[in-house]
Amino acid sequence: MKNFNKPVYLAAGAYTISLGTGRNEFHPKKPRPGLDYYIQEAGKAVLSQINSPENIDEGVIANFMAARFNRQGNLASLMTTIHPSLVHKPMIRVEGACASGGLGIATGVKNILSGLADVVLVVGVEVQNTVKAIYGADILAGAGYYAGERKEGHTYFFPAKFSDRAGAYFEKYGKDITRQAMAHWYANAVENARLNPLAQEYHNTCKDLVSQGMTQPDAKTFTEHLNIFDCSKVSDGAAAILVCSEEGYKKLGLNSDAVCEIIGLGQVMANLISSPADLTELDASRKAANDARDMANVGIGDIGVFEVHDCFTISGLLSIEALGIVGQGKAPELVINGETKLTGKYPVNTGGGLVGYGHPTGASGVRMAVDLWKQMTGKAEKFQVDLKKEHGMLISMGGNDKSLVSVIVKK
Amino acid sequence: MDLNTRLQNVAVIGAAGKMGSGISLLLAQELGFASLENRSRTFILNLVDISDLALQGLIRYIKEQSVKTAEKQINRLRELYKDRVDLVENGEIINEFVHEVLVHIRTGKTLDLAKDSLLVFEAVFEKEELKFEVYNKLASLCPKETYFLTNTSSIPIKVITDACGIDGRVIGYHFYNPPAVQKLVELITPDTCDEELKVLSLEIAKKLGKKIVPANDIAGFIGNGHFMRDGLHAISEVKRLSKEHGYPQAIYMVDKVSRDYLLRPMGIFQLIDYVGIDVFQLILKVMNKYLTKQGLHSDLIDKYMEQGVKGGQTSSGAQKDGFLKYEKGKPVGVYNPETKEYVPVDDIFIKAVDEKLGLHPNPSLSWKNLLKDPEKDSKTQNYFTSLKEMDTLGAELARRYYNASKETSEKLVKSGVANKPEDVNSVLTLGFFHLYGPINDYLK
Structure with missing residues (x-):
C-alpha cells in the first residue's frame, strides 16, 4: 500500500x-x-x-x-x-x-x-x-471456508478453531501459564468493562474473576480448551x-x-481455504500490523494504547504477539504481570474489548476505532488511560486470521 | 426377543395424558435415535388416546421438546449424521432429527392400533375398572409375546394380572412427573413376572436415562405410600390449626412450612393441586381398598371433589385452582370450602401468617438455592440443627412435619413396601426432587 x-x-x-x-x-x-x-x-x-x-x-x-x-x-x-x-x-x-x-x-x-x-x-x-447460540454458531461459521470446513467442523465452529489454537499453544509454551494468562485476560476485560457503562459485562459482579476464568473446559458440551469465559459475547x-x-x-x-489522525493502515487478506501454517501464530495479523507500522513509521514503543480482536482470550494473547508487543510465547507472562491493564505498560482493550464490551461482530472494528479515538482525545472517562505515548493501534480480525485491518492513530 | 426387536413396534396407551405424554416423548426420541443407529430396521410408535385434540397437542409437544433435546444432543447428532452430506449446519441437523422422531409416530383412538406392539406402556387414568378394561382388550389383541409396562402409581400389579389373564407379562413401571425430566422409575416386579421382562425393564431404563428403584407390590408402592400419608398429615394439621387460626390461614401455614421450612420444591397443597385433587382421591381410594384400617381416607378431599375443586393442569400445562388459587404459577388465594370462595393471599394475609409462624431459621436458604450448592448436605444438616432449637410455631410445625414424614418412611421399610431406607430416600430425592431423603438424623 x-x-x-x-x-x-x-x-x-x-x-x-x-x-x-x-x-x-x-x-x-x-x-x-x-x-x-x-x-x-x-x-x-x-x-x-x-x-x-x-x-x-x-x-x-x-x-x-x-x-x-x-x-x-x-x-x-x-x-x-x-x-x-x-x-x-x-x-x-x-x-x-x-x-x-x-x-x-x-x-x-x-x-x-x-x-x-x-x-x-x-x-x-x-x-x-x-x-x-447453537444456531448463531452456524451463521458465524460463514467466516470460515463453509463448503470445505463446516460439515467436518465442530458444533461450535469458531470456538473449536481457537480451542485448537489454544491446545497448540499450550503444547508449545506451557499449559499452566497460558491457561492462567487466559483467565487473567478475562479478568482484565471484565474489570475494564466495569468502567464502561455501555459494556455487556458492565453489570458483572463476580468477585473472583481469575478463578472464574480458570473454570475447567468441558469438551462434551463445549470445547476442549476453551470455557465460556474465554469467549467474547x-x-x-x-x-x-x-x-x-x-x-x-x-x-x-x-x-x-x-480528532485524531490516522497515520498507518494495513489491510491484508489471507487465503480462506488454506489451513494456518502454525496454530500458535497469527501471521496475517502480523503482516497487517507490520504494514500499518511501516506506513506510520513508528515502533511498538511509540504506541501507548491498543485495541486487539479478542474474540477469545487465546486470540487476545496471540494478537499481542502478532502486533509485536512481545515475542512469541511471551504474551502469557506479560498479561499475568498486569502489563496489559489500564495502568500497565501496554494498555489493551481499555473499554473491555470483545470479551468485556461485547462482540457485535460487524461493529467491532468500528468500536475499536471509537475506543482509540476516545483515548486519543481524552474522552474515555472512567477507562481513560494516562497516555505515555502519542499513538494508538488497533487490529481488526475476520475469521481464523483471514481478513485483517490494522490502524495506527496519532493524538 | 431382544429390546431392539421389541422397540420396532411400541405402543403407549393413554398417550396424551400428563404421564403418557412424557412417556411418549421419551420413547419417540429413543426411537428417533434407535433408527439412526439401526438403519436397517423400521421402528413404530403407536400413540393411543381418546381425544383427537389431545393427540394433536401431543405431537406438538413432542416436536417442541425434540428440538430442545436435539439442541442438547447436537454433538451426538452431528456424529450420527456425519455421512449425510446434505446436512451441514446445526440447524439442519436438528430439524432432520425432529423429523426422524415424528415419522415413527402413528396416532389413534382405539386399542387396535397397538395390536402388533411387542412393548406396551400403559398410562391410563388411575382407575381399576379402566385398567382392567384396557388390559382385557390388549390381552386379546396383542401377540402372546407382548410385554406390558404399567405406569400405575398405586394399584398392585398382581390385581391387574389376575383380573386380565396376563400373568407374568406385566411389570409396574412408575415414572415420575414430568417423565421427561424426573430421573426415577419405581419398578414393581410381581412374583410371577417373566425373567425376560425383568431384564428388559432394566435395559429400557438405561436407554431412557432413568434410575430404577425397586418397590414391592403393595398398593401405593413407595412414592404414593409416602405422598398420600404426607398429604393426610398436612390435612390433619390443618384441622388442628384451624381452630385457632381459621381454615385459610391454616392451609397457607402448612403449605408454607412444608415448602420453606422443610426446604422442599413445593408446599404440600401446591403439590396436591399439581398432581390433581381428583388423582389424589383416586389413589387414596385404591390404597384404602388394599390397606384397610390405616385411615387412608380424607373427608376434606371428598368435599373438594364434591364442590368441583380439582386442581390439575390445563392442556397447555397451566396450573388449575385447587386448594390454592394460582396466578402465573404462584399461589394468590386459599379456597375455603365453607364459603366456596378463595380468600386472597395479600400482603396483610401473608404478614399475619408470618407473624404467627415467627422467624424462618435461615431465610437465605431455600430449595432453589441449595439445589446446586456443592455444600448442600452440610448446609441442610446445619439448617435442621438450628431448626431443632427454635421456639416458634413455624419451627414446631416443621419438626412435626419432618417427624411424620420420617415415621411414614420408616414404616414403608418395616412393612416391606421398600427393601431398604435408601430406596425410600431415592424415591423422594429423584422422584419428588427433594434435597434430602426423609430417613436421616438431621433432628437427632
Missing part, C-alpha cells in the same frame, strides 16, 4: 450498549430492538457531536451476517434512516466477517483519499441475539465514527483537539 496523499482523521465516535447476556436489561424472551434501531442510535450519537449532518458526504456500513441473523440485505440503504440529509448520498456496505468494521474504517479512509469526500460516516452493526450493538480530511473536520465545526 502506498502512503496517504493527505492527512486523514477520526472524529465524533460513539457506540451503543452491547446488549446480550450479562446486561441487566437483556431478557432472551422479551422483544428487542432490531438493526435499524442500532444503526440509528450509533449514527445519531455521532451527529450530535457535529454542527450539521448536511456536511456528511458519504456513508460506509460494516456488517457481517445481517442477511442471516436478521434476514436483511441492502444495509447501505438502511443507513439513510439515521438522518434525512443522508438520503441520496453515496453509501456502501462492506463485509469481511468479524473484520467488517476494520474494513469499514479502511474504506472510509480510501474514500477520503480519493478526494471525492471530505467526511465519511462509518457505521458498524450486528444484531445477533435473534437466534440461540453474543451481542447486539453498533458503533459509528467519522473519517475526515482536515477540511472535512473543520467544516463540521470541530477543532484539532476533537
Whole structure:
C-alpha cells in the first residue's frame, strides 16, 4: 500500500450498549430492538457531536451476517434512516466477517483519499441475539471456508478453531501459564468493562474473576480448551465514527483537539481455504500490523494504547504477539504481570474489548476505532488511560486470521 | 426377543395424558435415535388416546421438546449424521432429527392400533375398572409375546394380572412427573413376572436415562405410600390449626412450612393441586381398598371433589385452582370450602401468617438455592440443627412435619413396601426432587 496523499482523521465516535447476556436489561424472551434501531442510535450519537449532518458526504456500513441473523440485505440503504440529509448520498456496505468494521474504517479512509469526500460516516452493526447460540454458531461459521470446513467442523465452529489454537499453544509454551494468562485476560476485560457503562459485562459482579476464568473446559458440551469465559459475547450493538480530511473536520465545526489522525493502515487478506501454517501464530495479523507500522513509521514503543480482536482470550494473547508487543510465547507472562491493564505498560482493550464490551461482530472494528479515538482525545472517562505515548493501534480480525485491518492513530 | 426387536413396534396407551405424554416423548426420541443407529430396521410408535385434540397437542409437544433435546444432543447428532452430506449446519441437523422422531409416530383412538406392539406402556387414568378394561382388550389383541409396562402409581400389579389373564407379562413401571425430566422409575416386579421382562425393564431404563428403584407390590408402592400419608398429615394439621387460626390461614401455614421450612420444591397443597385433587382421591381410594384400617381416607378431599375443586393442569400445562388459587404459577388465594370462595393471599394475609409462624431459621436458604450448592448436605444438616432449637410455631410445625414424614418412611421399610431406607430416600430425592431423603438424623 502506498502512503496517504493527505492527512486523514477520526472524529465524533460513539457506540451503543452491547446488549446480550450479562446486561441487566437483556431478557432472551422479551422483544428487542432490531438493526435499524442500532444503526440509528450509533449514527445519531455521532451527529450530535457535529454542527450539521448536511456536511456528511458519504456513508460506509460494516456488517457481517445481517442477511442471516436478521434476514436483511441492502444495509447501505438502511443507513439513510439515521438522518434525512443522508438520503441520496453515496453509501456502501462492506463485509469481511468479524473484520467488517476494520474494513469499514479502511474504506472510509480510501474514500477520503480519493478526494471525492471530505467526511465519511462509518457505521458498524450486528444484531445477533435473534437466534440461540447453537444456531448463531452456524451463521458465524460463514467466516470460515463453509463448503470445505463446516460439515467436518465442530458444533461450535469458531470456538473449536481457537480451542485448537489454544491446545497448540499450550503444547508449545506451557499449559499452566497460558491457561492462567487466559483467565487473567478475562479478568482484565471484565474489570475494564466495569468502567464502561455501555459494556455487556458492565453489570458483572463476580468477585473472583481469575478463578472464574480458570473454570475447567468441558469438551462434551463445549470445547476442549476453551470455557465460556474465554469467549467474547453474543451481542447486539453498533458503533459509528467519522473519517475526515482536515477540511472535512473543520467544516463540521470541530477543532484539532476533537480528532485524531490516522497515520498507518494495513489491510491484508489471507487465503480462506488454506489451513494456518502454525496454530500458535497469527501471521496475517502480523503482516497487517507490520504494514500499518511501516506506513506510520513508528515502533511498538511509540504506541501507548491498543485495541486487539479478542474474540477469545487465546486470540487476545496471540494478537499481542502478532502486533509485536512481545515475542512469541511471551504474551502469557506479560498479561499475568498486569502489563496489559489500564495502568500497565501496554494498555489493551481499555473499554473491555470483545470479551468485556461485547462482540457485535460487524461493529467491532468500528468500536475499536471509537475506543482509540476516545483515548486519543481524552474522552474515555472512567477507562481513560494516562497516555505515555502519542499513538494508538488497533487490529481488526475476520475469521481464523483471514481478513485483517490494522490502524495506527496519532493524538 | 431382544429390546431392539421389541422397540420396532411400541405402543403407549393413554398417550396424551400428563404421564403418557412424557412417556411418549421419551420413547419417540429413543426411537428417533434407535433408527439412526439401526438403519436397517423400521421402528413404530403407536400413540393411543381418546381425544383427537389431545393427540394433536401431543405431537406438538413432542416436536417442541425434540428440538430442545436435539439442541442438547447436537454433538451426538452431528456424529450420527456425519455421512449425510446434505446436512451441514446445526440447524439442519436438528430439524432432520425432529423429523426422524415424528415419522415413527402413528396416532389413534382405539386399542387396535397397538395390536402388533411387542412393548406396551400403559398410562391410563388411575382407575381399576379402566385398567382392567384396557388390559382385557390388549390381552386379546396383542401377540402372546407382548410385554406390558404399567405406569400405575398405586394399584398392585398382581390385581391387574389376575383380573386380565396376563400373568407374568406385566411389570409396574412408575415414572415420575414430568417423565421427561424426573430421573426415577419405581419398578414393581410381581412374583410371577417373566425373567425376560425383568431384564428388559432394566435395559429400557438405561436407554431412557432413568434410575430404577425397586418397590414391592403393595398398593401405593413407595412414592404414593409416602405422598398420600404426607398429604393426610398436612390435612390433619390443618384441622388442628384451624381452630385457632381459621381454615385459610391454616392451609397457607402448612403449605408454607412444608415448602420453606422443610426446604422442599413445593408446599404440600401446591403439590396436591399439581398432581390433581381428583388423582389424589383416586389413589387414596385404591390404597384404602388394599390397606384397610390405616385411615387412608380424607373427608376434606371428598368435599373438594364434591364442590368441583380439582386442581390439575390445563392442556397447555397451566396450573388449575385447587386448594390454592394460582396466578402465573404462584399461589394468590386459599379456597375455603365453607364459603366456596378463595380468600386472597395479600400482603396483610401473608404478614399475619408470618407473624404467627415467627422467624424462618435461615431465610437465605431455600430449595432453589441449595439445589446446586456443592455444600448442600452440610448446609441442610446445619439448617435442621438450628431448626431443632427454635421456639416458634413455624419451627414446631416443621419438626412435626419432618417427624411424620420420617415415621411414614420408616414404616414403608418395616412393612416391606421398600427393601431398604435408601430406596425410600431415592424415591423422594429423584422422584419428588427433594434435597434430602426423609430417613436421616438431621433432628437427632
